[in-house]
Amino acid sequence: MTDAVNVPIAADVDVVTARLRGRELAAQAGFSSGDQTVVAAAISEIARNILMYAKRGEISLNVVTNGDRQGVVVVARDQGPGIRDVARAMQDGYSTSGGLGLGLPGAKRLMDDFEVASLVGQGTTVTMKKWRHLKG
């Protein structure tokens, strides 16, 4: 892993910072502008989830290489209330905050890999990746 970027999330301006950093990193890693926007949109949703449910947390951004693929890895961590029913939270339109309920399922659709680990009372970690093939 190289170029790790950590963005603390505690205010709505941090959501913008996180998605701009994510876009920069994706650009540096050679992703198309379409994929840069996709990564930025996914980060925006996940970062807002941190604010809404946990109040604060952190997003770390990394570039990894795996064989002939290069990826942007986004890890969003918080020590918030956790998600009681992850399977339900992954359904479109399910929200406990009065939002649109598109945050997690929407971000999952934008990214290639998507994992949620959550413990009630301890917090949530979302790990999501976008890959691109390196041209040989």
Next chain:
Amino acid sequence: MEVPILKQGLYLIASIQSALTDADLSELREALIQRVGKFRARGVIVDVTALDVMDSFAVRTLRDIAHMARLRGAETVIVGIQPEVAFAMVQLGLTLKGVATALDLEEGLAFLDRHAQSRLAQGKGRVEHD
């Protein structure tokens, strides 16, 4: 980051200059709804060309602006959604159902002109109440 709102004839034009926070978007909504009354505007254009991302909050706020403005007698059109932004919106499952969109400012103005004319033709213009 405040969004400048220009008045052009009966229309208000809000042109977003950079990435906006949720609070900035909410402020834009309040400012536009207030100004529709203050300037007796018939149309609102929100130019999102410079917006980096349209996520669920941005889409909800734009939809709210359009619906609130309509309740105040003004039609809204969102212009300048970039191709990558449109792609990400669709992937996220976001739509702007019930909200007019146009390619750019020019098309947006043409849309509002056509809309105003058809309202007048149907006798729905406010002028009818005078």
